[in-house]
Amino acid sequence: MIASLKGKIELLGTDWAVVNVGGVGYKVFVSTATLSQIQNISEVKLFTYLQVREDALSLFGFTTFEELGIFETMLSVSGIGPKLALALLSSFKADELAIIIATGNEAMLCTVSGIGKKTASRIVLELKDKVARSWAVTPLTAGAADSEVMAALGALGYSATEAAKAVVSIPKDPAMSLEDKIKYALAGLSKT
Template identity: 45%
Template sequence: MISTLTGSVAHVGLDRVVVEVGGVGFTVFATPATAAAQRVGGEARLSTSLVVREDSLTLFGFATGDERDLFEKVQTVSGVGPRLALAMLAVLDPPTLRLAVASGDVRTLTKVPGIGKKGAERIVLELRDKIAEPEAVGAASAAAPTPQPEAARRDPVREALVGLGWNARQADGAIDAVLARDGEQTSVPALLKAALRELGR
């Protein structure tokens, strides 16, 4: 099992990063927010989960160990594979996901593209007694991001939202709402998270 991966970032895509470790490049699939937080040439430290199939080995990466643990836990539900589990964490942060499951909030769970009412009810039924509160973990303070031109922020966020299942009109509407409210200081990861919250209303 590969639990963490630390190395130089060689490539950043919408839903993946390539991390070089000891001369080997590992493709790591991630949520759009996690991928957008990486910088080519910088160092990445990701909590990871290796999904083994008969014909493939796929590595998924997360900003925190709690995200990785939830990713693995939700896959114990019948019908939930790694791609849907990743989409859940792209739309709902860990505290929101835990609260939705614990409280039986089907409406919140169905905000994830690919999860219908029956699927959400099954997730609640199978996970309600299994999801515990995360352990308190100290977080290092991050430096303030450098403002980017609007197009440089809008385009990757729009592509990420469309890739998660919303149409272009919905994506543009959410981005416009966030930019009108929060202005030009919003980074790509922050814009994506805010747009996801906007779409979840």
């Protein structure tokens, strides 16, 4: 098992990098977030996941151990392969993805190409408790209304982390309308 690579970057593609380690070039598939972090440096250390199939060996690399952890967690969902898990990490940071899953925000998952309603539901169903236990996720008990507020904030351009923090600050008043919750969250975000 190849757990990590440290070496010089030889080539960069749209979703991969070639890392030269001791004269051997390893092609490593990376998320767009990882690609942007390694773009302007000559030497890199990547935590890796090795996929072994009959016809290929594929390496997937991440700049942080947390990103690798959420990637491996995503692979435990039936129907999610490395390419789809990488697409999720290209759309969201590791902590954002953990919050999205822990709060059951299927709408945000559906914004990723290749993730439909059924797949998003399966991800939330299979990983919600697992992610909530293993990640330091703030809003563990978000309801459907909180998910709708997070989706609205996401549509307005706020990150999942910002949206989750704003949702936590909303008073737990069952009589409060969705519009009022969104206004309250936006007011809290404008203060930061």
